[in-house]
Amino acid sequence: MSKVTVVGAGNVGATVANVLAHKDIVNEVVLLDIQGDLARGKALDTWQQSPIESFSTRIKGTEDYKETAGSDIVVITAGVPRKPGMSRDDLISTNAKIVNAVTTSILEHSENPTIIVVSNPLDVMTYAAYVNSGLPKNKVFGMAGILDTARYRAFLATELEVSPRDIQAVLMGGHGDTMVPLPRYTTVAGIPVTEMIEEEVLDGIVARTKKGGGELVGLMGTSAWYAPGAAAAQMVESIVKDDGRIFPCCVYLDGEYGMEDIFLGVPVQLGKEGIKKVIELDLNEEEMELLQESENHVRGVMDTYKEMQNK
Ligand SMILES: NC(=O)c1ccc[n+]([C@@H]2O[C@H](COP(=O)([O-])OP(=O)(O)OC[C@H]3O[C@@H](n4cnc5c(N)ncnc54)[C@H](O)[C@@H]3O)[C@@H](O)[C@H]2O)c1
Numbered sequence: 367m368s369k370v371t372v373v374g375a376g377n378v379g380a381t382v383a384n385v386l387a388h389k390d391i392v393n394e395v396v397l398l399d400i401q402g403d404l405a406r407g408k409a410l411d412t413w414q415q416s417p418i419e420s421f422s423t424r425i426k427g428t429e430d431y432k433e434t435a436g437s438d439i440v441v442i443t444a445g446v447p448r449k450p451g452m453s454r455d456d457l458i459s460t461n462a463k464i465v466n467a468v469t470t471s472i473l474e475h476s477e478n479p480t481i482i483v484v485s486n487p488l489d490v491m492t493y494a495a496y497v498n499s500g501l502p503k504n505k506v507f508g509m510a511g512i513l514d515t516a517r518y519r520a521f522l523a524t525e526l527e528v529s530p531r532d533i534q535a536v537l538m539g540g541h542g543d544t545m546v547p548l549p550r551y552t553t554v555a556g557i558p559v560t561e562m563i564e565e566e567v568l569d570g571i572v573a574r575t576k577k578g579g580g581e582l583v584g585l586m587g588t589s590a591w592y593a594p595g596a597a598a599a600q601m602v603e604s605i606v607k608d609d610g611r612i613f614p615c616c617v618y619l620d621g622e623y624g625m626e627d628i629f630l631g632v633p634v635q636l637g638k639e640g641i642k643k644v645i646e647l648d649l650n651e652e653e654m655e656l657l658q659e660s661e662n663h664v665r666g667v668m669d670t671y672k673e674m675q676n677k
C-alpha cells in the first residue's frame with residue numbers, strides 16, 4: 367500500500383526504481399529528476415518490462431514534485447558521482463546544495479516520509495537531510511552498509527568458493543576508506559570465517575572492501591549502480607514488509623557507541639517506523655579504535671558541511 371519516490375533518475379536512482387518495481391511490494395514508484403524526460407523515459411522503459419517480468423507496480427517519471435505528494439518513503443540519489451582520482455568527500459560542495467534543495471521540496475509535498483539517502487559523501491549528506499527535514503532521527507538514514515557488506519561477502523564467496531548467501535557479516539563506520547569490516551562478526555554458514563581462511567588472505571579482503579567503491583570507479587570511470595540500487599531497494603522492502611530484518615545502515619547516533627550528533631554506519635533493525643532499534647555490539651579495543659578513527663574522519667567532513675552552511 368505504499369508510495370515510494372526516488373529522486374535522481376541517473377544510474378543509481380533508475381536501478382532503485384527498477385529493482386523496486388520488480389519486487390512488486392509497493393503500489394507506486396515515482397522517479398523524479400531535474401531532467402524530466404530522462405525520468406519519464408526510464409520509468410516508461412521499466413513499465414514496459416512489466417508484462418515480461420510479471421509485475422504490476424505502477425511507475426511514473428517526472429520533474430514535478432507535486433507528483434511525489436503523499437510519499438511514504440523517499441530515496442535520494444540526486445547528485446554527482448565521483449570520477450577516477452576523486453574521493454567521495456570531494457563531492458560535498460555540489461551535492462550538499464542538491465540534497466538540501468531536494469529535501470525541502472520533498473517535505474513541501476509529503477508530511478512525514480521516511481527518507482533514505484544515497485548521495486555522497488553519504489554520512490554527511492544523510493546528516494544534511496536530517497537537519498534540513500526536521501524529521502525525527504528514526505525517519506532519516508543512509509544506505510551504505512548493505513552495499514559495503516555485500517562487497518565484503520562477495521569477495522569472501524569468491525575466495526572460499528561458497529555461495530554469497532551463506533556469508534553473514536557486519537561492517538560499521540563511515541562510507542569511506544575508513545569503514546570497519548568486522549571479521550569477528552563474519553560467519554560462513556554459521557562457522558567463524560577465521561576458521562575457514564588464512565589471516566593474510568582475510569586482511570587482503572578487508573582492505574579490498576574498504577576501497578571497493580574506488581575499484582569500480584577505476585574500472586568504469588563513474589561509480590557503481592547495480593549493487594547500490596539493489597541495496598537501497600532492499601531497505602525499502604524491509605520497511606514496507608516490516609519483517610524485522612537487521613542491516614548495517616547509516617543512522618543518527620545519540621550516545622550509542624559513546625558517540626553523539628553524528629551519522630555513522632551501525633547495525634540496526636528496520637521496520638515500518640524506519641529505524642526500529644540500534645544494535646550495540648560489544649566491540650573489543652581494536653575494533654572500537656577503528657570505529658573512532660572512522661568517526662573522526664566523518665566529523666571532519668561534517669565540519670566542512672557546517673562551514674558551508676554558515677557562509
Ligand atoms: N551510498 C552509496 O553507497 C552510493 C553508491 C553509489 C552511488 N552513490 C552516490 O549516488 C549519487 C548518484 O550517483 P549516480 O551514479 O546515480 O549518478 P548519475 O549522474 O548517474 O545520476 C544522478 C542524477 O541526479 C540528477 N540530479 C542532479 N541534481 C538534481 C536535483 N536537484 N534534483 C533531482 N535530480 C537531480 C541528475 O540529473 C542525474 O540524473 C552520487 O552522489 C554517488 O556518489 C552512493
Ligand SMILES: O=C(O)C[C@H](O)C(=O)O
Binds near residue numbers: 486580582583589594
Ligand atoms: O564509490 C563511490 O563513489 C560510489 C559509492 O559510494 C560506492 O561505494 O560505490
